[in-house]
Amino acid sequence: MESEGGDFPRPTEAVAELIKAGASFVLTAPPESIAEVNRAVMHPIGMEDVVGDPDLLAMALRMNEGNLHHWAASNVARPGARVPVNVIDEAIAFVRDVVRRGFDAGALDSFRTAQNASWRLWMQICFELTDDPAALRELLELTSLSIATFIDDTVKELADQINVARAELAGDTHAQRRAAVALILEGAPVSPARAEAQLRYSLQGPQQALVIYGEAGVAPDNLEEICEAIMEASGVTRRLTVLAGAAELWVWLPTEKLILSEVLAANPTVRVAAGSLGHDREGFRRSHFQALEARQMVTRLGSELSFVAYDDLALMSAMTDDLAKLDGFVAHTLGALTTADTAIVESVRTWFASECNASAAAARLYTHRNTVVRHLARAQELLPRPLEANATAVAAALEVLRWRRAD
Incomplete structure (x- = not known):
């Protein structure tokens, strides 16, 4: 030069x-x-x-x-x-x-x-x-x-x-936030005071990370509107958002309570992946990485569900990255139950989620206890092995099936 x-x-x-x-x-x-x-x-x-x-x-x-x-x-x-x-x-x-x-x-x-x-x-x-x-x-x-x-x-x-x-x-507030957030996510030794000044958001207290994303063509402003609606429903007044892509928004909310079912029901082209609730700086990082992992996992599974929580997918994420192997496990474990009526499959899955209590499962499904009992009996007939001899594997396979189905 x-x-x-x-x-x-x-x-x-x-x-x-x-x-x-x-x-x-x-x-x-x-x-x-x-x-x-x-x-x-x-x-x-x-x-x-x-x-x-x-x-x-x-x-x-x-x-x-x-x-x-x-x-x-x-x-x-x-x-x-x-x-x-x-x-x-x-x-x-x-x-x-x-x-x-x-x-x-x-x-x-x-x-x-x-x-x-x-x-x-x-x-x-x-x-x-x-x-x-x-x-x-x-x-x-x-x-x-x-x-x-x-x-x-x-x-x-x-x-x-x-x-x-x-x-x-x-000249780019999103770029500023992306840069500051990247440092925190990378584990850089940024002081709490500097971090809060750059982010205009506190890293103290509860941290709930979300990834809000949509189909191609969804405008960033639409994602911001969805975020505002989730905040209002959840009773939250503060947030941190980063525009991560043309149709993807990273969000952190300082709350232990997340309410978004009605918001997503009214916006079918938008989806949300959530990390586990965390606290302080490490919770801020961990919850975000979990939300990203949940978003990637649900995409690979081909699910059409509008909301996914990392806690619901943690078992599958730990089981394998090989979807063919995962599908083989489901077919081997569930047998004919794999293709059974959705109501039967959901009854058995909810029964497991309700600590194997038929009455509690019926309440969650808004149906009669006898219906759940009848579905359990039918599932016993369809399973290749007795339920009581393979309960843990059946419960895991039903969770996989829940996300592998597109309905």
Whole structure:
């Protein structure tokens, strides 16, 4: 990357050879020399937040080592020439994460401290290369300019990228929330105060995560309306939402009570997947990942049900990822009951869910107890093995069948 300063002074042939020799040594420098540069990166004033973030610190250290090697390799190839900025994927990722964490260009101070430590290392090398005062002076003057300019160019380029990224993020509230939420989900050490300021949502207390999604063509505004309706039905006044896709909304509600059956009944093109109720930061993360898993699982199962809770699918999720194997288990366990009348299958499943109490099952099904008893008797005839000899497997198979059916 050329700046307005033009080309550097060309070194004499003898000094060019010295630069090549020194740069070659840098490329093979012992680990303890690089460690000195890394230690310097960790202590400048204003770097406390970066040093306190293991991921960001590791990235900064890798970039500094990469810049050191990049400068040396460039001087082996073109001794004394201006070194172009080493803008690689790692640098772009660093800029992104700096902005997502709410930092500014002050996070680039690590490059300045690395420059000082690198210069001390380079001077030691230079004094080993020659005893000629004139050659040593030219060598130090040229390489001092080279190192300083390379760091200046690098910091300027990254600062420009940070400013652009901050401007883009400031103009997109969903992008801001996505960035802040991503940090929490990744387990980044963001302080509670910073997290709440960025999210405008508290990570303390109950956390109920939802994934609200719809068929192709469902507008984001429709998903927001569904979310508002669920909040109203559940008696919730606060929420955190992130637009995760064209027809998918991630939602967190600070509630232990979720009411949404009437809302979904009135909106057949929208579906909801819910994680288990969690608490505080870890509950915020776990409930969300469970909601995502439930959404993926119900899609793979081919269910058309509008609502799925992770707790209902946890058993199947743990059983297998192989749907053919899962279907084989159902057919083997249930036999002819697999294709029996839906009312019989649902009676048996509800009987299990009601702790094998026929009266309680009848109440949940809004039917007579005798109907449940009759359905249980018919199921006994259809099962390949007696129910009492295989009850656990039958209950699990009925749960799978519930989600594998499209009705």
